[in-house]
Amino acid sequence: MTNPRTLWIALAALLLTLLAPTSAALPAPAAKLDVVATTPDLAFFAEAIGGDRVDVKSLAKGRENLHALVVKPRTIVAMSRADLLLENGLSLEATWLPDLILASRNKALSYATGGRVNCSAGFEPLEQPTSLSRKEGDVHPEGNPHFTLSPLAGRHVAGRVLAGLVALDPDGRELFEARHAALVERLDAAEARWARYRPLFAGKPAVVYHQEFDYLIDYLGMQTVATLEPKPGIAPTPAHIARVIGLIDEHEVPVVLTAPWSNNRSAGAVAAKSGAEVLELPALVGGAAFATDWFALIDGSLERLCGAYGIEPPKPPPADEESIGGR
Amino acid sequence: MSNPMRLRNTTPLLFPLLFASLAPEAAAQGSAFSSPGMPNATGQTTRFDNEYNPAIGFSFDALLASFNADHSDEDGLEIDLRSAEMSLASWVDPTAWAYATIVFDGEETSLEEGAVHYTGLGGNTTIRAGRFFVDFGKQMQAHVHDLRTIDRPAVLRTYLGAELGGDGIQFDNWHAIGDDTIVRYSIGAFGSLITHAHGDEHDHGGGGHAEAEVEGAYRPELDELSLTARLTGFTSLSDTQTLQLGTSLRSIPEFAFHDEENDLEVEGQDNMVWGLDATWGWVDDTQTSSLTIGGEYLLSSGALSAEVDDPDATPGTGDESLEILDEDAAGFYAFIDYGLDPYNSVGLQFSQVETLEDGLPELEELDLYWTHSLSEFQRVRLALTQSELEGEEVLRLGLQYTIYLGPHAHGVNF
Structure with missing residues (x-):
């Protein structure tokens, strides 16, 4: 056998020599700010505010499970080139984002340098646990992380994204603020529109697979009577499913709400036995054909909820009718 | 006649020195109070509080198995705590993080891994020591x-x-090619490469290796270090598909076979294993279902094993000798794994290998398994394993139970 040790040592030395200047070289500054958002929702706000000064990529697609994203090569490459990382926060990405940042070796993506922005920071989360124990399942320490499904989240996220962009690209402040102002106008109109759904749903019972719709349910004043997961992240057991079916009958719940990434076979089985229907709503922008942006996500979800509960959608006030008619 | 394989651990002293030479000047907290001639305390000076301690995790892995073999003395049940593992991990400072894995395998407790990842060189370079x-x-x-x-x-x-761990140092780097592909390579040098066994690692089909004790070089010279290298490309074929190809080498340029019972030793042995692997993966658009197909081919050259030849079958009579098996040998494994949903996956794996015995008889092993995750932290696996060596067959029906307490992460490995 030929002993390769001399060749190996020479190869190692050669590689180290070749790599030294590569490692030390800094990437050339890009004309646009490279923004990586963990979710399509955050990417929407980054594009809406950043306009032509940003190049935005979303790590997750609209139908994917954010609790356990499968990392792909293009994900690592995008992270390695990013100037700004927008994350959902509330530990939604806790299982994969820290290691992805570590693997990407992008030191710019830190809170200290302004290259990493937690978009939920400052938002009052639901379901903050009073104690932390795995006995309660996959509980997020800071509370329910699916806050972008709250119709009230848009204004908060827009503010966080604006601050993040201005901090990294002060020259773009004027553009960012102008686009943010235009977005806030859309939010004003949308929030007024969505508020009209609240009295229609107040007190209505809801059954969900996972708790991703709790912000929407809370906003509408609905009452969650059961979740198919006995605890967050724990698969339904037959005994628990039987209890849920009983609760659906008792409260006359017309639908079981699920997200694309939930185990919709279980939801379907429950629906079949209880007489309820399965309503799959997107949990993120792009999670359904109608959810083309964040406004469409909320609008479309509310419309479909109305259909499922047999509720006539609210009529827009005359001023809005004039506005729509005048377009 | 065969003896259990052991590799002697010889930690090279130059690694800490090499590593230290790469590190920036230490700027740790000094002790506020120390007397001349005594060591300065560094790091956290509040000795009794908990902040900045490493993240600590535990895992337990147990197996209940039923064996059915052509040799009836291999039949029966087995209940085995395969491993109880404690892991610790923490950042050392902004340029390095470290971890340790301490394992009890049912017989002894050992430091299975304990290493530092130094990332202070910039770029995508990691020095691991x-x-x-x-x-x-x-x-x-x-x-x-x-x-x-x-x-x-x-x-x-x-x-x-x-489990193949070693005391050494490794250089690791990756580069992006376009937006969808990563190429990673690593080169490692080890003073020793230690073969670990968790509990009872079964040789299905009675594939007992003809082995003598193996000893690495004592205080090896530079050209006696064991070496590893890997080159791999990992690409996104689409939003739902990835493909990874890789090649690996492990070389032990100097070791000896030793038989304590007869005081026999054969020095100057070397061995190299070369591998080629391919893995294709698909996930659905919700990432709840997945399909993974992969395999790896290995070729071993150099000394594989040694067998004590004792013509009179009486140890210590002086007629014993060590016979070295140094033929090239090859084998592979291939698998298909289907994730039905986040909680269940099923799979099939087949492995075939020319064993370390005279004539290189082939061992074939077929695994059929179903893995059910009760949660992210608790897993049950039911597996049927069929092994065959020279016409002798062993069937094992195993129930594996694994739990994780606290943090347990593996980073982004590829």
Whole structure:
């Protein structure tokens, strides 16, 4: 056998020599700010505010499970080139984002340098646990992380994204603020529109697979009577499913709400036995054909909820009718 | 006659020095109070509070198995705590993080891994130093309880060991090619490469290796260091598909076979294993269902094993000698794994390997498994393993139970 040790040592030395200047070289500054958002929702706000000064990529697609994203090569490459990382926060990405940042070796993506922005920071989360124990399942320490499904989240996220962009690209402040102002106008109109759904749903019972719709349910004043997961992240057991079916009958719940990434076979089985229907709503922008942006996500979800509960959608006030008619 | 395999640990002293020379000047907290001639305390000076301690995790892996073999003395049940593992991890400072894995395998407790990842060179370079699993193929960096199957594929167990860790240093780097592809490479040098076995690693089909004790070089010279290298490309074929190709090498340029019972030794042995791996993966658009198909081919050259030849079958009479098996040998494994949903996956794995015995008889091993996750932290696996060596067959029906307490992460491995 030929002993390769001399060749190996020479190869190692050669590689180290070749790599030294590569490692030390800094990437050339890009004309646009490279923004990586963990979710399509955050990417929407980054594009809406950043306009032509940003190049935005979303790590997750609209139908994917954010609790356990499968990392792909293009994900690592995008992270390695990013100037700004927008994350959902509330530990939604806790299982994969820290290691992805570590693997990407992008030191710019830190809170200290302004290259990493937690978009939920400052938002009052639901379901903050009073104690932390795995006995309660996959509980997020800071509370329910699916806050972008709250119709009230848009204004908060827009503010966080604006601050993040201005901090990294002060020259773009004027553009960012102008686009943010235009977005806030859309939010004003949308929030007024969505508020009209609240009295229609107040007190209505809801059954969900996972708790991703709790912000929407809370906003509408609905009452969650059961979740198919006995605890967050724990698969339904037959005994628990039987209890849920009983609760659906008792409260006359017309639908079981699920997200694309939930185990919709279980939801379907429950629906079949209880007489309820399965309503799959997107949990993120792009999670359904109608959810083309964040406004469409909320609008479309509310419309479909109305259909499922047999509720006539609210009529827009005359001023809005004039506005729509005048377009 | 065969003896259990052991590799003697010889930590090279130059690694800490090499590593220290790469590090920036230490700027740790000094002790506020120390007397001349006494060591200065560094790091956290509040000795009794808990902040800045490493993240601590535990895992337990147990197996209940029923064996049915052609040799009836191999039949029966087995209940085995395969491993109880404590892991610790923490950032050292902004340029380095470190971890340790301490394992009780049912017989003894050992430091299975304890290493530092130094990232202060910039770019995508990592220098890893300490004791750690070798970067070979897709599986050798993972601990056995983290694998898709109950045991590592037969070909890896045979040529590399159930778990192959070494004391050494490794250079690792990756580069992006376009937006969708990463190429990573690593080169490692080890003072020793230690074969670990968790509990009872079964040789299905009675594939007992003809082995003498193996000793690495004592205080090796530079050209006696064991070496590893890996080159792999990982690409996104689409939003839902990835493909990874890789090649790996592990070379031990100097070791000796030793038989204590007869005081026999054969020095000047070397061995090299070369591997080629491919893995294709698909996930659906919700990432709840997945399909993974992969495999790895290994070729071993150089000394594989040694057998004590004792014509009169009486140890210590002086007629014994060590016979070295140094033929080229090859093997492979291939698998298909289907994730039905976040909680369930099923799979099939086949491994074939020319074993370390005279004539290189082939061991074939077929695994059929179903893995059910009760949660993210608790897993049950039911597996049927069929092994065959020279016409002798062993069937094992195993129930593996694994739990994780606290943090347990493996980073982004590829």
